[in-house]
Amino acid sequence: GAVVSQHPSWVICKSGTSVKIECRSLDFQATTMFWYRQFPKQSLMLMATSNEGSKATYEQGVEKDKFLINHASLTLSTLTVTSAHPEDSSFYICSARPPNLAKNIQYFGAGTRLSVL
């Protein structure tokens, strides 16, 4: 159980276009999902916490107008990179937490590699 699906796994886009990444919890409902960014050979940096039915909470230094997050249902959160530029090229990973708060475990999607030309 506790499977998180992320789509697409790899996307190439032109500079100035927008890209949407989906994160789905397949076998549980997730009131909270998380979006991370990982640069090559580096650790995961939390970008934002996505809450179902409310606005996302962004980490300091993350542009909320650049990285739009929508958590419209208990199984789906989306990250839209607006007006993408080459510096936005990175590996984006989502995670979701099942309702069993006592375990405090996050399960991760397989990630999305974004390449902006």
Next chain:
Amino acid sequence: AQTVTQSQPEMSVQEAETVTLSCTYDTSENNYYLFWYKQPPSRQMILVIRQEAYKQQNATENRFSVNFQKAAKSFSLKISDSQLGDTAMYFCAFMTPGFQKLVFGTGTRLLVSP
């Protein structure tokens, strides 16, 4: 703010041997959770093991075990009988229940050789 430090950027071990990955953290909290995640070349993050700070007993999961030293704020991962499939980046992570955020260390790249 909580910080997590992994002082070993890379480690190597031969198949069937034992290896220990180090992790230290800094926090003023008394109740928290610690995790080890594995990221193989596929880049899928996989939970290896989890420790609750209020439990003195060290967590174990098959070949994986931890040495949790709360006073020293240390949380090392021991991998016994290493297998080729253990080759991956290993991230130590910290979470406080109230914030639900994971704070990751910089990772240790483990290479298991035949």
